[in-house]
Amino acid sequence: MMNSLPKLREMTLLHLVRRGRDGYPDALAVRDASTSLTYGALWDRASRAAGGLRRAGINHGDAVMMMLDNSAEAFVAFVALSFLGAIPVPTNPTFRGALLEHLVTETGCVAAIVSSERAADLRAAGAGQIATIISRESDPADQALAASGEDLISWSSVLDAEPIEPIEVGPWDVLAIICTSGTTGLSKGVLTTHAQAISMCRHLSFFQDTTSLSQEDVHLVVAPLFHAFGIFAGLVAPLLTGASAYVVAAFRPSMFWEEVRKSGATMACLVGPMTDFILAQPASDADADNSLASVYILPRTPSAADFEKRFNVQSASGFGSSEAGTTMLNVESADVDRGIVGRPRMGLQARLVDEHDFDVEQGEVGELIVRDDDPWVMTPGYVGRPEATVELYRNGWMHTGDLMRVDDAGLFHFVDRAKDSIRRRGENISSFELELQASDHPGIAECAAVGVGHPADQEVLLVVRRTQGVGVSETEIVEFLIGRVPHFCVPRYVHFVEDFPRTPTGKIRKRDLRELGDVAWDREVAGIVVRR
Incomplete structure (x- = not known):
């Protein structure tokens, strides 16, 4: 063994x-x-x-x-x-x-x-x-x-x-x-x-003995193998402990538990939205009667606690990137505030800095920059892009582009991607936080906030995919957000879409949404005034 x-x-x-x-x-x-x-x-x-x-x-x-x-x-x-x-x-x-x-x-x-x-x-x-x-x-x-x-x-x-x-x-x-x-x-x-890939798996397989794998474990692989999460977390991680992997041809929410029972899986890695799709399936008295002991959710979704309770599993999550690998681990309660990504993994030096790479004060928002105690466990760079590689490792630290803050308990909170923040009337708006507030409306299934106009002084565009069977108008969305977010965060523009343009890994491609500002509904034209 x-x-x-x-x-x-x-x-x-x-x-x-x-x-x-x-x-x-x-x-x-x-x-x-x-x-x-x-x-x-x-x-x-x-x-x-x-x-x-x-x-x-x-x-x-x-x-x-x-x-x-x-x-x-x-x-x-x-x-x-x-x-x-x-x-x-x-x-x-x-x-x-x-x-x-x-x-x-x-x-x-x-x-x-x-x-x-x-x-x-x-x-x-x-x-x-x-x-x-x-x-x-x-x-x-x-x-x-x-x-x-x-x-x-x-x-x-x-x-x-x-x-x-x-x-x-x-x-x-x-x-x-x-x-x-x-x-x-x-x-x-x-x-x-090799060190980077296996380091990612090491942190996944040994969550401070919370979701550790052993040789008797069976790892269910449902994430696509063209994604680092699928190939490394899904297939390389079990090799660390002599465990085995069962590869599912494609993720189908209605068949997920059938695949678990057929394979005898004890561990699974799920992309965050997968948990929502599985939870949306009809409830059964047998939901908690399964072999799955633990799941790794990337990123952790607000429904993680419901997933744990309904299916009698333990969950953990992490945060990272293709360049840095795993940077944060969260093995604490799944019932946490949205935005919490955990604590820096063992061996990682992490700082939050301003645009000049000076540390920000406790509780303030800064860009996460990292470096590791060991060599070769983060990317050496980009293929054929030396300038981008130099920029990535500016001042000897890898710049992740993730804006975060640290609370008094030492937990890191994700605020936004540096390139996704919106600058309006001298205020920095977190698209992530605005999206969280908007998503609380029952008529909004998914949304994305982007800045449109001049980069120095932008207006907020909220692009929305409506919940099936629930009607909602642009005016209702704006009125819902007034009082929930600061006045300068309330979107000027709202636009509905059937679905979003997406990257290969399913993320919304925000750069393709900005052109919708020219055709979107305008609250100023509609006569809606937002006061301080």
Whole structure:
């Protein structure tokens, strides 16, 4: 049984898989509805796949786009690339056109592993740059497509190769390139080291013994594997303790508990809104009768306490970014004020500073900047963007862009993203806090606040997705907010949408909303005056 953390110099994916092969080869490592691999079988299959990928022309240091749906085999491909010293670039398999072309160029991918029905999109986006396309067949029709494409190499032929001995790597070597969400600009490629990825998992697996994993645990993976949260928290974290992962093809709220019962899952990582979708399912007398003991929610939602109570589970949460990894941990009560993200994780130095990097006073809002006691556990930078990397590490500290404050108990509260704050009449408005207040209206299912007009003196635009079956007008929303927020925070503009433009990870792409200010309802035109 192995339930201790690796030493810093051993924090590589190769070490974790090798440790499983040597220490408990017959224990389950990863499975899905059709595939089940022990630690020994994972090593063997990944070693063969690495041999096939090398035969296909993929070498050490090559960036390889992975456009695959959730499956155990997708993790085999990820491990195989790491065995070669190649660099996986997990990518949303629904991307196409200009966005896909941007990511191919931004990350410098020279090869790709895709399902064959997406090969044409990738071929068009990566013309002249993607030299090798590996087709991951999923059904006979896909196999026929793969056979007809001269530049496609089938995954089955990749597996039909002699195994190779993996290339030895260090914790400082790049394990993957993770694409940022692009909420305020085009996505960038974040270089993620082995130490950084495993450090993220370490903090998830050992929450001060609150939600610790052991070899007997089964980790349910429902987050998409093109997201760092899915691939690292979902699949790498169980390797730390010799636990196993069960990969669900796609998250379906109505099937969540069926997947838990079928897999025997004891732990799950959920993106915050998933808990709301699961809670929205019809209640059952059997809700609390399940094998799930703990959930990790990122970010924690106000419904976390209800989730714990209804389903008899323990929850914890964290806060971080692709660049910094996990910065905050929250293992305290789920019934906390909205905005609390917890305390700095062990080994992290955290400060709140003003625009000149001077510390702000206790209780004041400042940007979170961080650095770690250990090397290589935060990103070394962005792919091909040295200026952005220098700006990220200004004055020797990583600048997260997260505005926070610390209360008297030492708990950090998220206030806003630095680029999402709104400047109006000399006042700084937190879009996050305004959205929280607006979301209390039963007619508002989701909303986003942005500043429109000149950056030095903006007006507030609130974009709203209405609750189905509940009618609400622009006037009602403004009147609801008057008295709940300071006068200068009350939106001048309100606009309704059926849904929001979103990033690959489901975040609202706020930069696309600002143009709606020209067509939005205007309270000043409607004659509504907001007084101090």
